[in-house]
Amino acid sequence: MLKIYNTLSRKKEEFKPLDDKEVRIYTCGPTVYYYAHIGNMRAYLFMDSLRKVLKLNGYTLKHVMNITDVGHMTSDADEGEDKMNKAAREQKLSPWDISKKYTDAFLFDCNKLNIELPEIIAKATEHILEMEDYVKRIEENGYSYETSKGVYFNTERLNSYGELSKANLKDNKAGARIAIDKEKKNPLDFALWIKAPKEHIMKWDSKWGVSYPGWHIECSAMAKKYLGEKFDIHTGGIDHIPIHHENEIAQSKGAYGTNPAKYWMHVEFLQVDGGKMSKSLKNDYRVSDIEERGYSSLALRYMSYTSHYRNKLNFTWDSLDSSQKSLVRLKEAYNEHNNGKESFDANKIEEYRAKFKEALNDDLNFPVALAITWELARTQKKSKQIANLLLEFDKILSLDIDKGTQITEESEFDLSLEIQELLNKRKEARKQKDFVLSDEIRDKLKEKGYIIIDSKEGQQVKKI
Numbered sequence: 325m326l327k328i329y330n331t332l333s334r335k336k337e338e339f340k341p342l343d344d345k346e347v348r349i350y351t352c353g354p355t356v357y358y359y360a361h362i363g364n365m366r367a368y369l370f371m372d373s374l375r376k377v378l379k380l381n382g383y384t385l386k387h388v389m390n391i392t393d394v395g396h397m398t399s400d401a402d403e404g405e406d407k408m409n410k411a412a413r414e415q416k417l418s419p420w421d422i423s424k425k426y427t428d429a430f431l432f433d434c435n436k437l438n439i440e441l442p443e444i445i446a447k448a449t450e451h452i453l454e455m456e457d458y459v460k461r462i463e464e465n466g467y468s469y470e471t472s473k474g475v476y477f478n479t480e481r482l483n484s485y486g487e488l489s490k491a492n493l494k495d496n497k498a499g500a501r502i503a504i505d506k507e508k509k510n511p512l513d514f515a516l517w518i519k520a521p522k523e524h525i526m527k528w529d530s531k532w533g534v535s536y537p538g539w540h541i542e543c544s545a546m547a548k549k550y551l552g553e554k555f556d557i558h559t560g561g562i563d564h565i566p567i568h569h570e571n572e573i574a575q576s577k578g579a580y581g582t583n584p585a586k587y588w589m590h591v592e593f594l595q596v597d598g599g600k601m602s603k604s605l606k607n608d609y610r611v612s613d614i615e616e617r618g619y620s621s622l623a624l625r626y627m628s629y630t631s632h633y634r635n636k637l638n639f640t641w642d643s644l645d646s647s648q649k650s651l652v653r654l655k656e657a658y659n660e661h662n663n664g665k666e667s668f669d670a671n672k673i674e675e676y677r678a679k680f681k682e683a684l685n686d687d688l689n690f691p692v693a694l695a696i697t698w699e700l701a702r703t704q705k706k707s708k709q710i711a712n713l714l715l716e717f718d719k720i721l722s723l724d725i726d727k728g729t730q731i732t733e734e735s736e737f738d739l740s741l742e743i744q745e746l747l748n749k750r751k752e753a754r755k756q757k758d759f760v761l762s763d764e765i766r767d768k769l770k771e772k773g774y775i776i777i778d779s780k781e782g783q784q785v786k787k788i
């Protein structure tokens with residue numbers, strides 16, 4: 325039985341989809357004005373893990389993820405300027421070129437991390453009419469009002485506003501900065517449609533003049549188009565709870581009278597050295613930064629399993645180093661079992677399979693599932709049956725435990741000068757029969773993400 329934590333109820337619940345077999349999911353995707361950092365990518369690793377656990381339980385998926393390429397202010401509270409406009413001006417590119425550049429970069433990083441993409445990738449700019457129609461419906465139902473700046477949702481019309489964040493709205497109203505926009509009836513009201521100034525690049529004709537959509541409306545409109553008025557799961561980061569997701573629920577209730585998702589699931593922040601990740605601190609690392617330091621991108625995926633998705637995950641280079649070493653050891657354990665000749669008790673195989681699934685079905689408890697994987701991998705008997713079960717587990721873990729780029733001494737391979745020098749020193753040590761030094765160098769190479777295999781053809785290298 326699969327149980328997941330529902331932010332709406334603040335408790336773990338048995339997962340019961342609206343349809344017996346197909347699960348419908350919406351995930352808040354990236355705002356493609358810059359490169360995604362590893363903190364962003366934690367949300368999509370979680371998304372991927374959820375997909376694979378649902379599939380493990382026999383469900384088929386209809387999953388939508390948006391690409392925000394218009395309408396997201398520099399503040400989540402509709403303040404500042406459009407992020408796409410700002411990036412276009414600073415980089416001297418069109419907003420559409422900015423969108424393509426960073427969408428491609430995001431999808432490239434997803435591939436590096438073995439993140440399986442949703443069935444539907446929906447770009448905001450390709451759904452402007454759907455958004456306009458959604459706002460019209462909210463307006464017809466009396467949940468909006470128009471100002472000189474745009475169309476706003478009237479939160480006072482909705483008694484349930486705040487149900488997801490459980491915020492004390494009276495305190496919020498009292499402390500809000502009403503001076504930001506004196507035309508707003510309530511400081512909590514948010515933009516559905518924004519009237520574009522002349523210099524704004526991304527804008528469209530609409531009932532309310534030349535305008536562009538508010539950020540929150542795009543998710544509501546695209547979820548409705550592809551998943552219907554009510555779907556199973558909505559995912560995102562915990563930062564989406566108080567504003568973006570709260571506003572999505574308000575929009576859906578204003579338009580169709582219902583909370584759009586049965587289950588709301590949120591992933592916690594990834595911190596760096598125990599603190600916030602930000603550009604100003606120059607610690608907003610990307611997947612490419614990890615690889616440039618000699619680490620496998622999948623070491624980051626491994627590290628994500630060391631903490632439950634609802635707990636903060638602290639990134640340090642030491643923790644990534646530890647994850648890389650563990651990943652190397654897991655690959656070695658798989659290889660040993662894959663070459664093993666001993667038999668293993670079939671009942672034990674079933675026990676491990678059941679324990680692994682039980683952990684995953686307990687609100688995606690990947691730390692426990694990883695521990696079970698290690699318990700199996702450390703089995704003294706070396707058996708092909710164990711290797712096969714590890715591979716079965718890896719369909720969910722997606723760590724490529726059976727893969728590595730294998731080369732011989734004569735092959736061309738993009739090795740750094742440091743790695744080449746270590747390989748040469750080790751080769752010389754083996755010629756001199758200095759096996760202590762040879763083993764020390766092998767261990768150093770392992771720490772840097774390379775497995776050394778000695779064969780008749782010479783040293784072979786597997787890069788993790």
